[in-house]
Amino acid sequence: MSMSTGTKTQRKSHHGNARKESIVHAAVGAFSAHGYDATSTREIAKRAGIEQGLLTYHFPNKQALWFAATDHIFDQLNIHIEGVLTELRELTEKERARQGIQEVVRYLSTHPELFRFLVDAGNRSDEMMHWLVDTHLKPRFDFMINEGVVNIRGLNPAMAGHAFFALAGATSLIFAVAPTCKRLTGIDATQQAAIDNHAEFIANLMVP
Amino acid sequence: MSMSTGTKTQRKSHHGNARKESIVHAAVGAFSAHGYDATSTREIAKRAGIEQGLLTYHFPNKQALWFAATDHIFDQLNIHIEGVLTELRELTEKERARQGIQEVVRYLSTHPELFRFLVDAGNRSDEMMHWLVDTHLKPRFDFMINEGVVNIRGLNPAMAGHAFFALAGATSLIFAVAPTCKRLTGIDATQQAAIDNHAEFIANLMVP
């Protein structure tokens, strides 16, 4: 869907890409849990159930693993959004915005890694941050603007960036620090009831 | 103001606590920039302009440094809030909420470390997260509930937790990833104009 899938020239391969995918999955979990620097390649290997040496066979280095992991989570997000959009096509603009926002909240509740990668990449090398923005964030951001989420509330287009980060932050933080939230407020943000409450709260906030 | 300040029994000390405070300041910056695990004691020492060995003279270990750094940023926050509250005492409840929120946004814009510590601690040891909640977050949270921020918008008290994390996330994310925001939207979140825009946007969101 984006980078690193390479040419499709039927390479001779014993196990398809199953192993490679399981490594990417493990990398997503590890990077999401501890951030890039604090994640060791040995932990990723352990999560994938393989030896550490195998990582450098499938990926040239740790950073390539991070790129692949980031590609994966955003590819998944894009697939999901595509599906949601077709479902909401026949609603009024306002109702589509409300439902769309609620769906975003629900998705981010089960995929806190998106928020964690965003925050983490923002404080690593420019190389990683620039690539993340240009490859994955910009398309999402431009889409949000064109799709008219901005039109709701008569928002000045110059404020679209503020709306984007406000929505992303308001939506994600509670799920990104769910154990903290549980101890602080008693709300278990992993429960469906809490997720629905948050979705409705955010929708009311953004589209009254 | 909270832990670690110890008894005030005039210990014989050559330089007061100047050195210790400069270490804490350096620790705040380093932990905020890279997170706990990815911050080396040697970087903290470098930021403070001292040798690494000196850290273990003033603090028993790295974790104690994190506690001291966390104490410091929340003590600063509490001092600031105290001052703001007295200023806003004679306003109507609604106007006080609006102004108060705007003031919080402005403060967090220049103190992104609060958000970074919150997110980071949420994914470290339970010991650190529990201490952060019990010592620093709970008082803030309880205050917000009692102070009536919840009453605005006729909010169900059971939703106070959602409002808290929504407000914190909506406010902080754009400043916590300011370089990312700059590249994605063109908005420089370190500029006063952008800060004011965000403050007004958030205030309109929470108290229409």
Next chain:
DNA sequence: GTCGGACTTTGTCAATTGACAAAATAACCG
């Protein structure tokens, strides 16, 4: 069956980590 390449493990490397000890310096008190 066996050959060749794809896959995987095992072992090793220099660099970095947090912690600590011992030596060196600086500031105060009398």
Next chain:
DNA sequence: CGGTTATTTTGTCAATTGACAAAGTCCGAC
């Protein structure tokens, strides 16, 4: 001044890190 304590540097330690090489294993083609 001389002695004592506080502060700071320097050197060292075992453990962990990302990367790599060498050797082993597996599988399909011929």
